[in-house]
Amino acid sequence: MADRLRANDISPTHQRVEIARVLFERQEHFTADQILGSVNARHAEVSKATVYNTLKLFVEKKLIRELIIDPTRVVYDPNTTPHHHFYDTVSGSLTDIPADQVRVMGLPPLPPGMIADGVDIIVRTRPLNEPAMSGPTQPE
Amino acid sequence: MADRLRANDISPTHQRVEIARVLFERQEHFTADQILGSVNARHAEVSKATVYNTLKLFVEKKLIRELIIDPTRVVYDPNTTPHHHFYDTVSGSLTDIPADQVRVMGLPPLPPGMIADGVDIIVRTRPLNEPAMSGPTQPE
DNA sequence: TCCGCCGGTTAGACAGAGTCCAATACTGGC
DNA sequence: GCCAGTATTGGACTCTGTCTAACCGGCGGA
Structure with a gap:
């Protein structure tokens, strides 16, 4: 180490x-x-x-x-391979989505003078039965 | 109103x-x-x-x-039409990306028992000359 | 061996965003 | 206009993260 x-x-x-x-x-x-x-x-x-x-x-x-996914705290991710995330808005849990299959098309050109630093995709999910989402994160 | x-x-x-x-x-x-x-x-x-x-x-x-884009504060967006964002990691400014042109392909199926609540795409950018950012996320 | 430098660590004070609570003010239906 | 229920409020509080100034310890040089 x-x-x-x-x-x-x-x-x-x-x-x-x-x-x-x-x-x-x-x-x-x-x-x-x-x-x-x-x-x-x-x-x-x-x-x-x-x-x-x-x-x-x-x-x-x-x-x-x-x-930067949860409004109350920053999360650190030891997986540095390109990937995105499912975010369960009820439990607050994160699941990786490998980026190699994912393709994003139709993004407009960057604002002038800018370069891209990365693209984050977050798919917010919730359990089927859950009434709706009011407040994110209910840890544990 | x-x-x-x-x-x-x-x-x-x-x-x-x-x-x-x-x-x-x-x-x-x-x-x-x-x-x-x-x-x-x-x-x-x-x-x-x-x-x-x-x-x-x-x-x-x-x-x-x-x-949920900036680690220190939540931002509220009165534009509820489907759209995504450019985020300038240096100035902190946000620019809308209309979603109607954007297509995301190859996302895996949702975890079992879950339904999607929305997909957020954040393109982090910085000015060309800026010495690189210590801040958020560096995929790709 | 001793000394001093210097990066790393530390406790605790501090700052800013957001929440909670109990008291008070308002609103809408009658 | 009255009343019940809802909304608002100040202020205290919590929580995450930052800052500061002191301290520690390893290492090179004399």
Whole structure:
């Protein structure tokens, strides 16, 4: 794991390795808070500030992606292959959609002087029986 | 404007009408805070709580849409025709993309027991010269 | 060995968006 | 005009994320 960080130009401190371990061993979507909890679960030793610093660093170095989907919290995604998401507006859970099958056609040209930074597709879903969507996210 | 609210099953109180006026007269994207400011620009007449209550109500009644694009604040969109967005990650500005030309192909079937609630496409852009963004998402 | 540098970490204060609550004001139907 | 139910309100509160200033520790140089 330390090597993986080194390969991405990140000096592998103890804390960073712990955080990377949480992110990459279980290939899931995490909030900063969940990572803070997971890392400190056994016996605690990473601060909130470091978690935020480290996540920001990992995003910069493209080890993870930041997902803006839930109005209340940012989610970090250790899967950096191109993909999109199903978002269950009731439970708040995310499911990956591999991008290689997906094709988007008919997008207009970018505004002048701009270049694309990425295309995100979010398919919002809800359980069949659920009355309707009023408020997103009801975690757990 | 009162009629427009009544037509959507909303009793048109003064506050709601004021808020609706801000949203629909200028056809732009607004944050809750901007609306609070706009409505109270002349002299204070609507409280923060009411702005949030009303926006939530309007979303429920489908007079406006909620856009989750910026990590720090929700944006409300008075344009309810199907459309997507360019998002300038540097300036934060949003531009509409009419949906009628856009076609998405190859999406996998929904997870079992789920129905789609909508598909959002966000094309993140940045100015040509801008040194790259530390911010959101980097697919493709 | 000792020293000083410097990147990394930290606690806790802080900021901003949004929610909650209990009291009060208003609206609409009669 | 009265009343019941609905809407509004200020203010306290929560939560996520940021900032700051102190501190820690590894490493190179003398």
